[in-house]
Amino acid sequence: MNIVVCIKQVPASAEVRMDPETGVLLRDSAEGRLNPYDAVAIEAALRLREEGDTLTALAMGPAAAEKVLRFAWAMGADRAALLCDRAFAGADVLSTARALSQAILALGGAELVVCGRQTTDGDTAQVGPALAAFLGRPCACWVQSFAREDGGITVEQALTGGVGKAHYPLPCVLAVDKTACVPRAPSLKRKLAAGKAALETLTLSSLPDCDPAHYGLLGSATSVKRIFPPERPQRGQSIGGTLAEQAAYLAAAVRETAKEGQPWL
Amino acid sequence: MALIFDAARCTGCGACVRACPFGVLSLAGGHAVEGEGCRACGACVRACPHGALELPKKAAPAKKAAGFLVFLQFEGTKLLPVSLELLHAAQALAAPSGEPVWGVAVGHGLPDGAFTGLGISQAWVYDDPVFASFCPDAAAAAVCDCVRALSPAALLFGATPEGRSIAPLVAVAFETGLTADCTSLYLDGGLLVQVRPAFGGNVMAEILTRTARPQMVTVRPGVLHYPAKPSARPPRILRRAAPYPTALRPLGFAPQEQTGDIAGAKFLLAIGNGAASKEQVALFRGYAERLGAALASSRALVEKGLMPLSEQIGLSGKAVAPELLIACGISGSVQFCAGIGGAKRIIAINSDPNAPIFSAAHEYIVGDMYELLPALLERLEGTAG
Ligand SMILES: Cc1cc2nc3c(=O)[nH]c(=O)nc-3n(C[C@H](O)[C@H](O)[C@H](O)COP(=O)(O)OP(=O)(O)OC[C@H]3O[C@@H](n4cnc5c(N)ncnc54)[C@H](O)[C@@H]3O)c2cc1C
Numbered sequence: 001m002n003i004v005v006c007i008k009q010v011p012a013s014a015e016v017r018m019d020p021e022t023g024v025l026l027r028d029s030a031e032g033r034l035n036p037y038d039a040v041a042i043e044a045a046l047r048l049r050e051e052g053d054t055l056t057a058l059a060m061g062p063a064a065a066e067k068v069l070r071f072a073w074a075m076g077a078d079r080a081a082l083l084c085d086r087a088f089a090g091a092d093v094l095s096t097a098r099a100l101s102q103a104i105l106a107l108g109g110a111e112l113v114v115c116g117r118q119t120t121d122g123d124t125a126q127v128g129p130a131l132a133a134f135l136g137r138p139c140a141c142w143v144q145s146f147a148r149e150d151g152g153i154t155v156e157q158a159l160t161g162g163v164g165k166a167h168y169p170l171p172c173v174l175a176v177d178k179t180a181c182v183p184r185a186p187s188l189k190r191k192l193a194a195g196k197a198a199l200e201t202l203t204l205s206s207l208p209d210c211d212p213a214h215y216g217l218l219g220s221a222t223s224v225k226r227i228f229p230p231e232r233p234q235r236g237q238s239i240g241g242t243l244a245e246q247a248a249y250l251a252a253a254v255r256e257t258a259k260e261g262q263p264w265l
Numbered sequence: 266m267a268l269i270f271d272a273a274r275c276t277g278c279g280a281c282v283r284a285c286p287f288g289v290l291s292l293a294g295g296h297a298v299e300g301e302g303c304r305a306c307g308a309c310v311r312a313c314p315h316g317a318l319e320l321p322k323k324a325a326p327a328k329k330a331a332g333f334l335v336f337l338q339f340e341g342t343k344l345l346p347v348s349l350e351l352l353h354a355a356q357a358l359a360a361p362s363g364e365p366v367w368g369v370a371v372g373h374g375l376p377d378g379a380f381t382g383l384g385i386s387q388a389w390v391y392d393d394p395v396f397a398s399f400c401p402d403a404a405a406a407a408v409c410d411c412v413r414a415l416s417p418a419a420l421l422f423g424a425t426p427e428g429r430s431i432a433p434l435v436a437v438a439f440e441t442g443l444t445a446d447c448t449s450l451y452l453d454g455g456l457l458v459q460v461r462p463a464f465g466g467n468v469m470a471e472i473l474t475r476t477a478r479p480q481m482v483t484v485r486p487g488v489l490h491y492p493a494k495p496s497a498r499p500p501r502i503l504r505r506a507a508p509y510p511t512a513l514r515p516l517g518f519a520p521q522e523q524t525g526d527i528a529g530a531k532f533l534l535a536i537g538n539g540a541a542s543k544e545q546v547a548l549f550r551g552y553a554e555r556l557g558a559a560l561a562s563s564r565a566l567v568e569k570g571l572m573p574l575s576e577q578i579g580l581s582g583k584a585v586a587p588e589l590l591i592a593c594g595i596s597g598s599v600q601f602c603a604g605i606g607g608a609k610r611i612i613a614i615n616s617d618p619n620a621p622i623f624s625a626a627h628e629y630i631v632g633d634m635y636e637l638l639p640a641l642l643e644r645l646e647g648t649a650g
Contacts, residue, residue, distance in 0.1 A: 092442060093445075094441070128433075129401070129429075133436075133438065138513055139434075141430040142426050157399070159426045160425050161340055162519050163519045164398065165516040166400075169512060169514075172512075209307050209308070221476075222444060224472055225471040227471070228469055236624070236627045237628045238628075238629055238630075238631070239628050243637065244640065246630050246632060250637065251641055253591075254532075254591075255645075256588075257532045262557045264645040
């Protein structure tokens with residue numbers, strides 16, 4: 001069967017500052033890296049792959065994102081495909097999930113799609129389930145453990161108040177948590193060969209639905225009204241004095257809330 | 266069958282058969298027919314020169330959307346606090362226009378009494394054995410059913426594992442936006458302004474869903490603090506069965522005791538990058554124990570693997586509401602501060618006189634945490650008895 005793992009290149013540092021005067025965003029570094037959650041997704045997909053299956057790594061992003069696809073290939077993916085077109089720029093969750101679901105169809109479909117729990121830049125954890133909705137199949141989020149059995153995947157999921165266990169029949173989508181497994185280091189041999197591995201490139205015209213109005217900024221349901229530096233309320237009260245005076249102040253505050261049974265009460 | 270054929274228009278030209286990327290279509294008796302495996306991609310619809318093919322309509326966007334719908338999440342028959350926080354926010358947002366606030370719930374064996382005193386005009390209750398377990402597909406179908414019936418302007422979910430699994434499914438069904446982890450909400454010209462930290466958090470973004478409806482958001486537990494406006498008037502309760510079955514097979518649930526939960530702690534000692542080694546964290550864990558405080562941290566230490574995620578304060582951790590929070594070596598990022606809005610008293614200790622945490626704190630000390638904490642303990646323990 002076909003397995004697709006969706007991965008993303010994220011900024012190496014998620015920190016962006018804003019010039020309070022000009023409102024211009026200042027990025028500390030433009031370096032990209034594999035979204036750390038996706039390394040776990042690749043590992044999960046490799047473990048779920050059986051004899052005869054094909055595992056394809058899929059990334060949407062600029063040409064530079066081929067780096068993370070080569071890494072996925074080095075870890076053991078059979079194929080790697082980059083979905084790259086200006087038409088996809090500025091996509092929100094809806095439009096990203098639509099593009100990825102269409103790319104999966106263009107790759108010949110997949111019985112199993114594996115995603116990381118979330119990215120470190122967008123941080124929504126919504127693309128996995130949204131993409132599942134576009135494909136019309138169930139999605140297991142917050143996957144802590146997985147096993148392929150009985151025509152599907154048995155998962156344990158971290159839910160409110162405990163861990164739920166369920167069997168998701170194929171076809172389905174999984175969004176795996178960081179704790180689900182430990183990603184392997186690519187073998188030296190594959191690492192060396194990865195540079196020459198053939199990558200497939202998908203563009204808007206490769207997709208079954210290639211209406212540009214459905215993708216990128218145009219296809220997004222949300223738009224940014226404005227961005228602004230966080231408002232800082234008035235500072236609190238400064239506790240000055242000597243170290244001993246400050247310690248005494250803290251001690252008084254602690255005594256007010258201390259739990260009973262403290263030896264110093 | 267995913268496609269709608271108009272036999273009167275179909276000439277059997279075969280354009281759709283050639284266009285189908287999945288080989289699902291064929292010609293039979295001079296007409297196109299659909300086989301197994303249609304993905305409703307629409308390639309055939311665009312290829313047909315006669316307009317004989319149509320895709321089934323997506324859930325149509327509500328025409329005159331109005332009102333606020335809140336996803337009410339129950340643990341057994343107990344409403345989660347985050348659902349109440351959302352209701353209070355929705356009531357505050359709806360008050361000026363007088364728009365209704367409704368609740369939608371999925372569950373099994375939910376009594377009518379669970380919906381009184383919430384200040385909602387209607388409760389849509391999908392009570393079905395399937396909802397005894399977590400089945401996101403069936404839950405999303407239920408919420409979609411309710412949205413179709415009510416056409417709300419806005420739909421609010423708690424950012425719990427369940428809410429965050431269901432909300433994206435609903436958002437795609439209505440091809441609408443979904444803004445995750447909002448830290449505040451307000452209305453501007455009838456639009457819901459969805460405020461959240463963006464670009465790593467030193468920037469806030471205001472996000473709008475301009476045309477699609479409902480406008481959807483998730484909000485983390487403990488982040489919104491609107492005053493309660495309870496109402497004794499019981500809501501109209503509409504009981505429905507699950508509109509669709511689930512595809513998955515639930516295999517049980519193992520409850521996990523929440524021991525030493527920082528969200529419920531009365532006294533917290535929180536540390537950040539100021540204690541960025543194993544030894545330093547151990548030192549402060551010792552201090553916390555001697556103080557009778559629960560130890561918590563910023564995400565910086567969780568990312569370094571020095572503290573567990575369960576003890577992280579903030580937007581992607583937990584919102585806390587202690588009587589006293591002593592924050593040491595934490596700079597005070599917006600994400601961290603999103604988790605401490607409920608704290609009654611915050612005292613920040615930081616060596617940087619310009620640390621942003623001083624704006625979130627009620628009181629602050631510019632100083633070295635490695636001097637202040639030992640001095641505090643000496644003061645407490647030295648004067649015991
Ligand atoms: C999508 C996203 C979600 C996030 N969610 C969260 C979240 O939920 N919670 C969270 O906390 N962060 C979150 N973050 C990270 C957040 O942006 C900050 O990076 C993080 O909070 C910084 O942690 P910190 O304050 O401990 O570290 P720093 O910013 O490095 O601050 C360390 C502070 O320690 C002080 N210090 C150092 N030594 C001493 C000393 N000896 N005595 C006193 N003070 C000292 C320094 O002056 C400094 O102010 C998130 C980020 C992103 C991108």
